[in-house]
Amino acid sequence: MDATHRYTAPDAVARYRSLALLAGGDFLVAGVVLAYTLGSYAGYGGFVQVFRSYLVGFFFCTGIAVGSLAWLSLGHMTGGAWALTSRRLFEAATRTLPFCLVLFIPVVVSLFVHEGGRSLYEWTDAARVAGDEALKHKQPYLNIPFFVVRGVIYFAAWFFLANLLNRWSAEQDTTGDPRLRRKMQDISGVVILVVGLTATFAAFDWGMSLEPHWFSTIYGLIVLSGWGLSALAFVITVATFLRHHEPMNDAYQPLHFHDWGKLLLTLV
Template identity: 30%
Template structure:
């Protein structure tokens, strides 16, 4: 049995405390009025040497237009800055939730395909999916707070915006608060029910004299994957794409899934290596880690294919309603938007192509951390342009949100690992997995 070390537990609590303090500071430090924003913008201009110009040679009409433009800009900046701590928290909540959800999908795929090699890793996957109910509740609470206008991330939830926007009005049959929350509840219930049911069956299989529990899990996993493919796509539309209600992409569900699955496999590899380094998982060998690294490599290529497909088709067609999504990211988020290509494609491609490197633990860890950072940036670029516009930067809110949710993630996952033996002994393919080698 695994024992949650006091050092790691203390570390997780420290992350949560520091993160919580930073998140609180982020909310408290937002401007209180448009006038505060005007002062901030003026100070920013002055610090760059952009001193206000004399109005001696400017006529009254031009002065009035300039003042009106400044007021509009300040008002937009005020709303963006108020959204910023909420957006940073949302990115972190979604990022760690998607790791848990995609791990559940990967776990279901192994059962539905009756794969033998990953059986010794099943308990690690179950530990990661233990965060799913916790993360789901946090996200649902976030959506409820959004619907109560505690933030303005989802513009279609604002009746005043909808009243003056014909396009959103045409989507109101789908984009309305009750239906949005109902769909979220259905997704979450479906995912959590399968997770709990699968966990129950695998634990029961350890003590069973036949394979009846395994057979039930095989059938339920196949059914779950059908539900997952539909619900994951709709979740992507609801929880991320609707932040830009004027824009849509038929590839978006797959694109989000690609980011999810590579992050999940990377997390499985990192936790497995950590446990093995602490003297656990002695039955996990270099061939298992090599396979995980191959999935990290393969899914990184898959993510890049979808990124390029979505970007190239929209850029080439040059339809205004579609191009606006990438125009804002190119003009205001160019460094993270293009930088994540290096982190999520170029780096994994260059370092994981060599088969020998896939068997070196410290190499997988270093590569995995960079991949996870890259996909956090990916989610950041999906969410921030619609919610904070040009008022973005990686500051206390962003870092603290990650620390807070990371601490919670570590605590929940490693606590779950202590609840059952780290080897699923009752699985009929256990011997094949223990002796897996090539």
């Protein structure tokens, strides 16, 4: 496929996309109702349980986008057939980061929801903080304004770096300038470092602070590995689908799937 050819997704993609949106909407409504009902019945607080369940989905969706950014930069640094053939899929996944930022809004809303003496994040309850020395000690970090600011910073960093790599990649397709490959390779080291740090702190904020009395120095690495696993599994699934349609049926060969599978096993 030459650089001037604009790829058009198979018609089946539009069909499955419509079905996915419809199914997603139905499951969202059913999930909210079920989580609220079970949460109320179990005494956890209906809306608190809704947000707790939502947080799992938010983690998963954001993990695919951020994990794809990590794989994309790793591919630029190392090269290889696995990176070349999967690059467009990882780039497409990183372009969902603005939507992930929108998905962050309900997480922010959850910070203000207190029901029956329960909260999604214990440190948002002023009464609990006042009676807990550990929470008082962590309050300079675990407070609502700083939590929101950090979240915005994470997404801003991810979006900026993803946009940079996507823009240079598209420019390379148009101009064929070999210097762009070197630029993407050079900045990818910075991307890996930034993603590693921001994803670690995002894991601390969104996940580990659910239990503010518990901590783990390896928690961030575990979450980042999970995000990388989710992103790679997602790309393999999409590539498997595209392999049965023109023109990608000639691009994706068994060798590529073997390479992706080996990488996948390193994270399992």
